[in-house]
Amino acid sequence: MMQLKLCFSIVLMLFLSACSDKNSPPDVDALVYETAKPLSDFKLNNQNGELVTKAQFLGQWNLVFLGYTSCPDICPLTLVKLNNVYKNLHNDYPLQIWFMSVDPKRDTAQKRKAYIDYFNPDFLAVSGPHKDLFPLVRELGLIYAISDSNESEYAVDHSASVALVDQNGAVRAIFKPEFKQGSVPLINASQLTEEFIKIADYYKN
Numbered sequence: 485m486m487q488l489k490l491c492f493s494i495v496l497m498l499f500l501s502a503c504s505d506k507n508s509p510p511d512v513d514a515l516v517y518e519t520a521k522p523l524s525d526f527k528l529n530n531q532n533g534e535l536v537t538k539a540q541f542l543g544q545w546n547l548v549f550l551g552y553t554s555c556p557d558i559c560p561l562t563l564v565k566l567n568n569v570y571k572n573l574h575n576d577y578p579l580q581i582w583f584m585s586v587d588p589k590r591d592t593a594q595k596r597k598a599y600i601d602y603f604n605p606d607f608l609a610v611s612g613p614h615k616d617l618f619p620l621v622r623e624l625g626l627i628y629a630i631s632d633s634n635e636s637e638y639a640v641d642h643s644a645s646v647a648l649v650d651q652n653g654a655v656r657a658i659f660k661p662e663f664k665q666g667s668v669p670l671i672n673a674s675q676l677t678e679e680f681i682k683i684a685d686y687y688k689n
Contacts, residue, residue, distance in 0.1 A: 553599040554637075569673050
């Protein structure tokens with residue numbers, strides 16, 4: 485009788501453990517919001533000069549990266565990594581990659597199109613006036629700073645993180661870059677891919 489009770493207890497513990505694991509949030513290094521943060525509506529323009537609003541986020545997963553076309557290192561290297569992430573995921577998950585230029589003065593639609601087409605013409609390359617960019621970037625949990633300079637060549641400071649926006653137009657997670665001595669901060673494409681799958685599967689509609 486004691487042996488039967490012991491077996492029953494072990495089976496019950498295993499069952500409860502399995503249920504607990506299934507219902508536990510994904511164990512990832514990314515910053516994940518248990519309650520996704522809804523984005524306000526906005527108006528930007530894509531690389532074809534077409535209006536882009538919050539509706540463009542809906543019905544798919546979205547990875548958003550800030551940058552500018554004159555960026556010497558972080559932007560092109562990150563876009564190469566995001567292209568690899570996209571290739572690994574888009575057959576199984578509806579996914580859109582966003583390159584959000586925070587240098588609207590220099591990054592015209594034509595310039596953004598030529599730039600993003602080099603990496604992947606399926607990506608969105610959006611921008612707009614700072615009055616429209618600042619609030620959206622802040623809601624995404626990202627940041628940028630641009631110098632008030634009259635020089636034709638200038639640098640723009642911006643986050644190297646990638647924001648994950650869900651199918652409802654809400655920020656679900658932030659993928660942070662790796663910081664290695666002597667290297668620029670960059671996302672880890674393999675890790676992002678693995679963590680995206682965990683997050684997307686757990687929070688799927």
